[in-house]
Amino acid sequence: MKILVTAKRVEDPESKIKVKADGSGIVQEGLKYKMNPFDEIAVEEGLRLTAKHGGEVVVVSIGPKDVQEQLRHALAMGAARAVWVNHPGPLDPMGAAGLLQKVVEKEKPDLCILGKQSIDDDQGQTGQYLAEWLGWSQGTFASKLDSLESEAEKAKAPAIELSADGKTLQVVREVDSGLATLACSLPAVVTTDLRLNQPRYASLPGIMKAKNKPIEELTPAGLGVDVGLQVEVLRMSPPPPRKAGVKVGDVQELFQKLKNEAKVL
Amino acid sequence: MSAPRANVLLDDRTVEFILYEMLDAEALCNLPDFGEHNRHTFDLFLTSARTLARRVLFPNYRTIDAAPPVLRDGRVYVHPLLKTAWPQLVDLGLISATRGPEVGGAQLPLLVASLASAYLMAGNLSAYGFIGLTSGAAHLLEAFGSTELKARFMAPLYAGEWTGTMALTEPHAGSSLGDIRTRATPTRAGHHLIRGEKVFISAAAHDLAPNVVQMVLARADGAPAGSHGVSLFAVPNRREEDGTLVDNDVAVSGLVHKIGWRGLPSCVLRFGERDDCHGWLVGEPNRGLGQMFQMMNEARIMVGLNGVATASVAYQEALGYARERTQGRLQSQRDPESPQVPLLAHADVRRMLLRQKAIVEGGLALLASTARLADLAAHATDAEERQRAKLLLDLLTPVAKSFPAEAGFESTVLALQVHGGYGYSSEYLPEAFLRDSKLNSLHEGTTGIQGLDLLGRKAVAGGGAALHALSDEVSRTLARARACELDPTWAEQLAEALAELVETTTALAARGAAGDVDSMLAHSHDYLTLFGLVAVGWQWLTMACVAQEALRRGGKDEAQAFYRGKLAAAQYWAVTELPRVAGLAALCRSAEGSFSRLEPDWL
Ligand SMILES: Cc1cc2nc3c(=O)[nH]c(=O)nc-3n(C[C@H](O)[C@H](O)[C@H](O)COP(=O)(O)OP(=O)(O)OC[C@H]3O[C@@H](n4cnc5c(N)ncnc54)[C@H](O)[C@@H]3O)c2cc1C
Numbered sequence: 001m002k003i004l005v006t007a008k009r010v011e012d013p014e015s016k017i018k019v020k021a022d023g024s025g026i027v028q029e030g031l032k033y034k035m036n037p038f039d040e041i042a043v044e045e046g047l048r049l050t051a052k053h054g055g056e057v058v059v060v061s062i063g064p065k066d067v068q069e070q071l072r073h074a075l076a077m078g079a080a081r082a083v084w085v086n087h088p089g090p091l092d093p094m095g096a097a098g099l100l101q102k103v104v105e106k107e108k109p110d111l112c113i114l115g116k117q118s119i120d121d122d123q124g125q126t127g128q129y130l131a132e133w134l135g136w137s138q139g140t141f142a143s144k145l146d147s148l149e150s151e152a153e154k155a156k157a158p159a160i161e162l163s164a165d166g167k168t169l170q171v172v173r174e175v176d177s178g179l180a181t182l183a184c185s186l187p188a189v190v191t192t193d194l195r196l197n198q199p200r201y202a203s204l205p206g207i208m209k210a211k212n213k214p215i216e217e218l219t220p221a222g223l224g225v226d227v228g229l230q231v232e233v234l235r236m237s238p239p240p241p242r243k244a245g246v247k248v249g250d251v252q253e254l255f256q257k258l259k260n261e262a263k264v265l
Numbered sequence: 266m267s268a269p270r271a272n273v274l275l276d277d278r279t280v281e282f283i284l285y286e287m288l289d290a291e292a293l294c295n296l297p298d299f300g301e302h303n304r305h306t307f308d309l310f311l312t313s314a315r316t317l318a319r320r321v322l323f324p325n326y327r328t329i330d331a332a333p334p335v336l337r338d339g340r341v342y343v344h345p346l347l348k349t350a351w352p353q354l355v356d357l358g359l360i361s362a363t364r365g366p367e368v369g370g371a372q373l374p375l376l377v378a379s380l381a382s383a384y385l386m387a388g389n390l391s392a393y394g395f396i397g398l399t400s401g402a403a404h405l406l407e408a409f410g411s412t413e414l415k416a417r418f419m420a421p422l423y424a425g426e427w428t429g430t431m432a433l434t435e436p437h438a439g440s441s442l443g444d445i446r447t448r449a450t451p452t453r454a455g456h457h458l459i460r461g462e463k464v465f466i467s468a469a470a471h472d473l474a475p476n477v478v479q480m481v482l483a484r485a486d487g488a489p490a491g492s493h494g495v496s497l498f499a500v501p502n503r504r505e506e507d508g509t510l511v512d513n514d515v516a517v518s519g520l521v522h523k524i525g526w527r528g529l530p531s532c533v534l535r536f537g538e539r540d541d542c543h544g545w546l547v548g549e550p551n552r553g554l555g556q557m558f559q560m561m562n563e564a565r566i567m568v569g570l571n572g573v574a575t576a577s578v579a580y581q582e583a584l585g586y587a588r589e590r591t592q593g594r595l596q597s598q599r600d601p602e603s604p605q606v607p608l609l610a611h612a613d614v615r616r617m618l619l620r621q622k623a624i625v626e627g628g629l630a631l632l633a634s635t636a637r638l639a640d641l642a643a644h645a646t647d648a649e650e651r652q653r654a655k656l657l658l659d660l661l662t663p664v665a666k667s668f669p670a671e672a673g674f675e676s677t678v679l680a681l682q683v684h685g686g687y688g689y690s691s692e693y694l695p696e697a698f699l700r701d702s703k704l705n706s707l708h709e710g711t712t713g714i715q716g717l718d719l720l721g722r723k724a725v726a727g728g729g730a731a732l733h734a735l736s737d738e739v740s741r742t743l744a745r746a747r748a749c750e751l752d753p754t755w756a757e758q759l760a761e762a763l764a765e766l767v768e769t770t771t772a773l774a775a776r777g778a779a780g781d782v783d784s785m786l787a788h789s790h791d792y793l794t795l796f797g798l799v800a801v802g803w804q805w806l807t808m809a810c811v812a813q814e815a816l817r818r819g820g821k822d823e824a825q826a827f828y829r830g831k832l833a834a835a836q837y838w839a840v841t842e843l844p845r846v847a848g849l850a851a852l853c854r855s856a857e858g859s860f861s862r863l864e865p866d867w868l
Contacts, residue, residue: 014277030824034312069305076309198320201313204358204371207306 001055001162003046004109005079006100007070008036009063010120023235035070037199038115040077041192044199045142045160046113047078053162055110056080060103062096064088068215075210076202082215083107087227095227097129102223104134109187111169116141116191127191137184139171143193159196272581274318274387275574278827279626280311280380283633286811293374293637298365298644307377313357314381321350322388323578329391330697334471334530336520341470341530350392351473354385355425360400368407368415369423374644375563379570379636383629386574390701391528395428397567398468401560402429402480406499409548409556418478418499418545427476431564432466432500432534433557439465440714442554443492447483447536449544459483459500459544460537462518465708469532470502470517476510477502481536481544482553489551497553498544500536514542525700562658565666565709566635572669572705573628579680579698580621586693587614587683608683617679623805623834623842624676628669630804635665653734660723660731661800663715668797670705671712677702716789719796721782725774732770739763739803746806749813751832755839759806762799762846769795769850776856784856795849802843809835 011017012032020027035043046057059074061067062085071082085099104112117124131138144159159172169184174193184190202210220227248254259265284290290307293299325346334343362378364370385393403422406415421427438444447461461483463469469479479500488494503510519533536542548556591605598606608614638661641654681688681695688695706712724732739759746756769792777785812828812835 072305073309073312201317201353201357202309203313203356204310204362204373206358207309207313208301208371211301211306 001050001053001111001166002107002109003050003055003057004104004107004112005039005042005046005057005059005074006036006112006114006126007039007043007059007061007067007074008115008118008120009033009061009067009070010036010118013119019236019238023237025233025236033066033069035073036115036118036120038117038119038192038194039070039074040199041194041196042113042115043074043077043079044197045190045192046111047200048197049111049160049162053166058083058107058109060085060100062087062091062099071215072210073202075213075215076207077200078206079213081213083218084215085218085220085223087220089227090229090233091227092229092231093123093125094129094230095225096126097133098225099220099223099227100126100130101133102225103218104130106223111187112136112189114189114191116193127189131189134187134189137186137188138190139169139173139182139184139188140191141173141175141193142171142190142196143174143179144172144195144197160190271319272323272578272585274315274323274384274581275577275629276581276626277315279629280383282808282811282827282831283626283630284377284380286815287630287808288376288633288637290374290376290637293376293640293644296644296646298372299374299640301372302374302377306373310357310362310373310377311381311384314359315384317353317357318384318388321353322385322392325350326389327694327697329389329528331527333523333527334520336517336530339517341472341517341520341532343471343473343530344528347392347528348473350389351395354392354396359385359396360403360425361423364404364407364423368403368419374640375566375636376633376640379566379632380629382567383570383574383577386571387578389528390571390575391526394526394529395468395471395473398431399425399427399429401431401564401567402478404563405480405497405556405560406478406547408559409497410499414499414545414547417505418501421476422478426474427478427501428468428471428474430466430469430477430479431557432463432469432479432481434465435462436464440711442482443495445482445484445495447481449483449485449496449498449546451485456543456545457483457485457498458537458540459498459542460540461535463534463536465521466532466534467526467529469515469530469534471530475503479515479534480547480557482557483544485546485550492554494551495553496550497547497556499547500542500544504543514539525697525702525704527700561709562639562662565662566632566639568705568709569628569632569635569665569667569669572673572702573625573632575698575702575705576621576628576669576673576676576680577625579677579695579702580618580625582694582698583621583680583683584609584618587618592685614683617683619834619837621676621679622830623837624672624801626808626831626834627801627804627838628673630808631661631668631800632665634804635661656727656731656734657738659726660719660735663710663719663723663793664796664800666709667706667712667715667793668801671794672797672801673705674699674702712793713790716793717786720770720773720789720792721777721786724770724792724796725777729770729774732767736763736767739799742803742807742810745810749810749817751806751809751813752836752839755806755809755835758839758843759799759802762802762843765846765850766795766799769853772854783861787856787858787861788853791849792853795846795853798842798846798849802838805835805838 012034015032018027050057057079058081059079060083061071114127142159161170169188171182173180291304294302329344329346332344334341361370362373363375365372399422403419406419422429433442435445449457449459451457481498481500482495483498484494485496501513502515504513514537516535516538517532518535521531587608590608592608638654638658642651642658645651677698684693684695687693743756743760773785808831812831816828
């Protein structure tokens with residue numbers, strides 16, 4: 001089974017993120033970057049599936065040269081090789097899906113696993129576009145009820161499971177009212193939710209092995225994709241600071257306020 | 266209380282600063298042995314270690330502390346949460362990280378491995394302890410074991426399949442290992458039969474792995490008395506016979522009920538109750554102590570790191586608390602209707618926090634510098650550089666062990682103090698850090714023993730050659746400080762302190778050479794303290810230079826705040842700690858006899 005997974009480079013949420021004074025973007029200086037956490041989950045799920053069914057995980061990232069760091073991270077976790085689409089400019093979900101579509105057509109995987117969204121822009125669209133344009137079935141927000149790390153959970157069937165004939169994939173997904181189970185025919189696109197698994201840590205032997213794994217460089221032009229933006233960011237602004245709260249004198253006053261001002265009762 | 270904040274254990278930016286801006290870890294990659302590494306491999310590994318520490322180890326710390334291992338029917342059971350964490354810890358690859366590819370290691374510089382380990386120690390000392398002990402035992406076998414012993418014992422240890430111990434201490438012989446009594450009788454089959462009792466042996470029995478290999482100090486039949494009759498043996502809890510593991514007559518007769526490190530069992534052991542305990546000689550007969558001591562630098566660096574790591578997690582806890590908890594108003598604010606200010610607004614609270622920062626980061630820098638010396642001593646291409654690094658390493662090791670043990674403990678006390686009365690309650694964490702921290706002044710040679718080692722041996726050996734080398738290093742930092750226009754008084758303070766250290770050492774060495782060893786060593790503890798103040802002063806002045814040079818290059822506000830914090834701590838050390846050196850030096854030279862000439866019945 002060949003699985004293509006994505007590893008987007010995003011700002012590390014632990015570094016302090018500030019919007020530029022002119023609102024044109026965020027201040028880059030001093031920022032740290034990491035692999036999008038949803039993508040880390042995608043890599044982990046890919047590794048678990050290939051460990052069980054054989055095959056290999058190929059990891060893709062789009063961006064400037066720096067994204068090789070995230071590719072190496074995925075390789076250190078255990079992916080077999082990497083594809084780097086060299087595109088230093090801005091990108092929207094359609095652009096990303098367009099590039100991924102071409103990579104998929106080239107690589108011909110049985111399954112693509114993407115994060116359900118990336119934590120920088122929180123768009124949550126790339127996987128769906130990709131599936132639609134490829135004409136593949138899709139299972140989005142693949143999840144588990146509980147953390148996989150609990151013993152009880154491990155004993156249960158995994159969230160993503162391949163049928164005996166290898167032709168369909170059963171995907172448990174998170175929906176508003178609970179969990180839904182889908183059967184997707186392969187090839188398919190799956191996007192991962194937060195509770196799907198607990199990604200492994202890159203081990204030292206894994207890190208050393210990753211150094212010699214190949215990273216293939218592609219370009220949008222070479223793939224024949226015009227990544228013109230469909231969505232343009234006009235301005236960024238930080239969320240307004242929270243206003244100070246008020247102290248209510250008694251329960252009666254609280255009740256009145258909830259009813260008349262907040263209108264929640 | 267507001268939502269719980271996450272304790273970061275160690276400040277990532279400071280780790281980065283020490284590694285790359287202060288100690289140029291990337292330059293180590295130019296050495297052929299470290300040629301496979303680069304900043305990226307370092308950073309990925311640090312990320313893995315800190316993530317595991319924050320996600321898995323620290324969240325379980327309190328639960329594991331509350332329920333120590335139990336001994337039932339001769340078997341020891343650790344906390345179940347440790348069993349979940351253990352495979353993840355092993356998978357990181359830390360056990361063989363610094364070893365070469367010939368034993369399956371990754372030849373990671375000790376400098377990087379140490380900083381990565383510090384996160385794990387800060388997250389949960391006990392969990393890390395199993396890794397550290399296993400690594401140490403395997404390294405001993407690698408250095409001194411025969412090919413056969415390596416295959417039988419070292420390989421499964423490095424692979425993390427089994428774990429290891431250091432079994433030295435006996436009820437009547439702790440500091441004085443030359444007095445151990447455990448016996449080893451040779452057999453025709455090649456192994457020895459071991460008989461004796463050991464106490465305090467950490468991780469000697471547990472249910473994390475199917476077997477434990479103990480590195481046991483014992484006296485072979487007919488060996489001379491004292492330290493020259495002590496040999497080293499590998500003694501597994503279960504030995505292999507016809508392809509299966511059978512009981513090797515190592516019995517756990519009790520567990521020590523400890524105030525800290527409560528996840529890790531410390532065992533009372535009886536070897537050979539049925540006269541069926543097989544042990545295999547490691548290295549040369551009667552050389553056991555010497556062999557053990559060759560591994561001592563690394564073991565002591567590890568204990569120093571334990572001290573810094575616990576002080577760091579305690580400092581981070583106190584810092585978070587001081588930002589959240591409000592209390593009172595500034596002296597200048599008279600309006601009782603004005604809101605209360607955070608603890609951090611009070612100058613005295615800031616004093617306690619800055620002192621912790623100075624101890625934690627100064628100690629971490631000292632350990633990182635010492636670990637880097639260990640890397641150079643073993644892997645530099647130039648023989649002279651290796652020799653010089655070894656000289657400095659041997660000198661600094663007792664300081665790098667004792668400063669974090671003593672000052673680190675004080676730092677955890679301050680973390681408790683910042684918490685006020687809540688710190689005295691077991692609902693909050695500082696009391697646990699305090700308990701964990703205390704061990705560092707006791708094992709791997711008590712502080713008393715370190716002082717004797719430093720003054721009686723390391724500082725005076727070879728005509729004080731090591732101290733000369735250190736003086737050269739410090740002088741270079743002094744010149745750098747003058748060049749980058751730091752407040753000149755900081756460098757002056759360090760220069761004076763260094764001069765006191767050198768003069769005192771010369772005077773005491775002369776006294777020792779003249780045969781008056783008692784008065785030379787009477788104040789060895791004060792000497793050790795003094796040395797620590799100077800060594801950490803040197804680290805802080807170096808860090809101040811790096812920070813000052815960065816500030817002069819300019820940069821955004823946040824970077825400025827980071828570097829200003831370094832300057833503040835450097836200033837603090839220069840003005841509050843370095844001036845203490847003169848007093849301690851005078852005390853050492855005076856050989857004042859209040860306690861050394863005290864008669865026992867005066868107490
Ligand atoms: C939690 C824990 C874990 C441990 N783990 C291990 C382990 O895994 N393996 C192992 O072998 N041991 C272990 N130990 C034992 C530890 O190494 C010893 O406790 C230590 O070496 C001190 O020995 P002692 O306890 O017998 O104290 P003593 O040697 O009796 O010392 C008592 C006091 O006297 C002082 N003193 C002793 N001799 C001198 C001297 N010559 N000059 C000046 N002062 C002196 C000491 O500094 C100390 O203050 C552990 C201990 C603890 C508490």
